[in-house]
Amino acid sequence: MSLARVHNFAISLDGFGTGEPQSRDEPFGHAGERLHEWMFATRFWHETTRQPGGSSGLDDAFARQYKPGVGAEIMGAGKFGPPGWHEDPEWKGWWGPNPPFHTPTFILTHHPRPSIEMDGGTTFHFLDTSPAKALETAREAADGQDVRIGGGATVIRDFLAAGLIDHMHVAVVPVLLGRGVRLWDGLEGLEKDYEVEANSSPSGVTHVTFTRVGL
Numbered sequence: 001m002s003l004a005r006v007h008n009f010a011i012s013l014d015g016f017g018t019g020e021p022q023s024r025d026e027p028f029g030h031a032g033e034r035l036h037e038w039m040f041a042t043r044f045w046h047e048t049t050r051q052p053g054g055s056s057g058l059d060d061a062f063a064r065q066y067k068p069g070v071g072a073e074i075m076g077a078g079k080f081g082p083p084g085w086h087e088d089p090e091w092k093g094w095w096g097p098n099p100p101f102h103t104p105t106f107i108l109t110h111h112p113r114p115s116i117e118m119d120g121g122t123t124f125h126f127l128d129t130s131p132a133k134a135l136e137t138a139r140e141a142a143d144g145q146d147v148r149i150g151g152g153a154t155v156i157r158d159f160l161a162a163g164l165i166d167h168m169h170v171a172v173v174p175v176l177l178g179r180g181v182r183l184w185d186g187l188e189g190l191e192k193d194y195e196v197e198a199n200s201s202p203s204g205v206t207h208v209t210f211t212r213v214g215l
């Protein structure tokens with residue numbers, strides 16, 4: 001069975017998945033890198049970015065669940081680029097010629113454009129459709145493997161609201177952002193559909209996992 005999975009989605013203590021305003025210079029707005037410092041310190045991240053070293057504790061164990069068994073990703077227009085990226089015909093995402101996805105990658109946007117084939121197995125496809133239809137399309141492309149729902153907060157919230165997420169790892173980072181895009185709005189009672197576990201890391205991050213009941 002092909003699952004819809006979220007990994008390494010970082011939120012502040014007050015529930016924001018990004019700060020504001022988002023821009024080309026500051027993709028996470030006033031949050032800067034604060035939501036992801038825990039991940040940048042891990043061996044997983046060092047391997048991904050081809051640097052030596054990195055920590056090998058709990059944060060690393062969670063972070064590296066991101067890759068195995070994933071055959072496609074879905075993300076929102078807000079993760080793919082800064083506001084207005086669709087007006088730039090040359091925009092190909094933040095990640096350079098060889099993005100870290102290495103699978104078909106579907107961008108939900110009201111401004112679709114032709115697919116872009118990148119190095120390393122990533123092809124960006126642009127979809128203007130519902131979360132359920134996007135998941136159906138991504139599942140076909142994933143060829144039996146799982147589909148990662150990559151964010152941002154708006155897209156994950158929409159997939160949760162539609163009951164489409166099977167497994168989710170949220171990293172709760174001990175910072176208070178006060179403003180930005182919230183993950184949890186409108187999801188009252190969500191926990192009833194999931195087995196929820198929390199693990200505290202010495203870094204101060206709490207890793208919370210939601211696994212669909214009966215999975």
Ligand SMILES: NC(=O)c1ccc[n+]([C@@H]2O[C@H](COP(=O)([O-])OP(=O)(O)OC[C@H]3O[C@@H](n4cnc5c(N)ncnc54)[C@H](OP(=O)(O)O)[C@@H]3O)[C@@H](O)[C@H]2O)c1
Nearest residue numbers: 009010018027076077078079108109110151152153154155
């Ligand atoms: N905290 C983390 O771990 C993490 C992870 C990934 C990204 N981020 C950050 O999160 C931010 C982006 O999140 P976000 O919540 O602002 O935006 P987002 O979830 O990436 O994208 C939302 C946008 O996608 C398009 N869209 C969504 N659903 C659609 C549908 N069904 N059909 C057509 N278009 C659809 C719409 O844009 P249009 O109408 O403009 O097309 C919508 O405004 C960025 O700052 C990014 O850096 C954080």
